[in-house]
Amino acid sequence: MSFVSIEYLVFLPAVFVLYWALAGRVRWQNVLLLAASYLFYAWGDWRVLLLLLASSLVTWGFGLAIDTTVARRARRLLCATGVALHVATLVTFKYFSFFADVCGFSAVGLSFYTFQAIAYLVDVTRGKSRGPRRVVDFLLFMAYFPKIVSGPIERADTLLPQLLSPRRFDYAGAVDGCRQALWGLFKTFIVAGYCSPVVDSAWGNIDGMSALSLVVACVLFSFEIYCNFSGYIDIALGTSRLLGIELSPNFRNPYFSRSVPEFWRRWHITLMLWFRDYLYIPLGGSRCRKWRVVLNVTVVFMVVALWHGADATFLLYGLYHAAICSFYVVSGVRAKYSSEVAAGRVLPSLREACLMLVTFSLVTFGRILFRAETLADAGHYVSAIATRPLTAGGIVGLKELALCMAFIAVEWLQRGKAHALQIDECRLFASRPVRWALYVALTLIVILAQQAPQEFIYSQF
């Protein structure tokens, strides 16, 4: 089931009412959420559930075995076996389409819940987490519907305690959850939805576009993928807050980063933290010689690339970012910032603005590799930007670019907040009727101004 389907409009209120009718009875609330999550996940094809169920039960079993084993070596062996099983499943289904073809389905969300399972096994082995006693609670931890398809990738020590403790209805949290979901829908349907056709037409007719049109399409793709993915995450987080469960934020204004490493700390945060904790730090992290740090960074980005897919374009995309981040390591150019950009000011300083522009340009250029189907396509696109007349035949996508600029201005003004609709403190929206008028207007815009049904780009990973 998709967050943006008619079915979900019926599903969510039904789950919400039943869930809070069971308030105070955690066990039954979890049973209900588990049933709802399985229904949500198996809506299109029930067979995907078998893989999720098998993966969850294997993880649960290994977790219990690790938990009850005292010998350190045995714990590690159990953990390694469990992790190997998960990696094998992921590789089999994700990278050998043959198996997916034989089974007749592609397992949506497989890489998200596999990473969650691996993190759980490692955390239990390290003694950082303990598995829940009831299998239902663990199955829910794996399958919880707001995050099953595209994340965020949750850790046992943040999600499990919430699933095991009583939940009280929080009015402010629920209202803010609705606003966050509404902002997510706006980002997905309006910003990403309007950018998408321009990007598709540019990629479908590279030779017929002017150089500036291709550059604009490139910028629009950056906004499309950000709004599509972060929009989805906002809907997931908002939905979950309606149920009194906080999921981890996955984005923190990535396009306001002053360096590429900072961008990666703000983009798909839960995935990058996963790689930091379970790959980068075990490899030695940054506390070793520079060449070794460069190697670690390269390994991490190659695995990030492989996580997206085993295509040459993704591998080059990983190498591209590894090279940029390695440059920061080798040159000693500042990559980490302890304070927010333009903290306490409305506008950034000239230096900050330049750094943000350079970072955005580097990231956007890399997106060509992300969007291209083959390396030849990417090369063709880049050479067309360099060789095509600058404006011949006009520039496409200017209206969409203006929409993106307006969107990013709103995000800039609201940059310290969890989402742009946290407007209670804003004087303009102090009165309730004005706030409501804005919410109603945004809802109508989302319904009536949407272009085409939106696919969530990251659900394919």
Place this chain on the structure above:
Amino acid sequence: MKRFVTYFAMFAAMVVALLLAAEAVVRHHPNSYKYKDAWMTRNAERVSTLVLGGSHSYYGVDASLLGDSAFNLANVSQHPEYDYFVLRRYGDRCPRLRRVIVVVDAVNIFDPPIEQLDGDRARATAYRLYMDCDKHSRCSRYGMELFNLREFNRKLLPSLRHLLRGDAQADCDTLGRFNRHDSSRAVSVAELERTALKAAERHRCTDYRHVAYNCAWLDSIGDYCRRRGIDIVVLTPPAYSTYRKHIPQRQRDTMRAVAAKFARSYHAHRVDLFDADSTFTAECYLDADHLNREGASRLSNLLVSKAGQ
């Protein structure tokens, strides 16, 4: 909790009220379905000829040239199933009905039911709402314009604009032929070539399963006409040469076989103009498979001369 549910219900009620207002605006806007229903309700008693079919006859047959009591009941993507529906609904009210022009072309007998076509699904809603077609219930997804969101969004702003200006008009002329502002223009050969490839690609049949389904509806039309002693003219409208060339041979052969069999079974006049390049030159086309006003005049005059007035 109670406060949240109350506020949420109020918010949802506001949104729903505004959406219903938008639905009313779109429904208020004139369209060819509404116009044809109203015209037939008023004038059915004097109608002697009805034109059925999809956009090829909707654009291409000028009922004013067929005699003084003809009306064009064709509409975009109106396949035999809905041809039969409009014939039954309006034909029953036409005591003087003598002739029905049925179209068999490279599209209408190959397409699946419009409910299965993404771009045409909203037309089933139009038949439900404006012609009272009972194929779908009022409570189904075809019971409101709003339920076909993409089409609804496309219609909303023009409907609102026309409502405010007070200049709204249906897309057809008084006798039901497509009559938008650009319906008389002639296009360049280059544009015809371009649209020919696109249209042929769109109309190329890869799945012949729906032919039997559409033929069954053609037979229903034939049986209805036979029962009432109504003459049938089976028309295959002209199409631009490049378009024809890119329609597969099997599809063209099937189209001709179906038309011939139907004409034989119901003793109908067969008017096949699919290859009539000498009569329908480039200046007769609005695009590769639709005639403009000039083309419609020629086709209508040919129909009269070949099948009698």
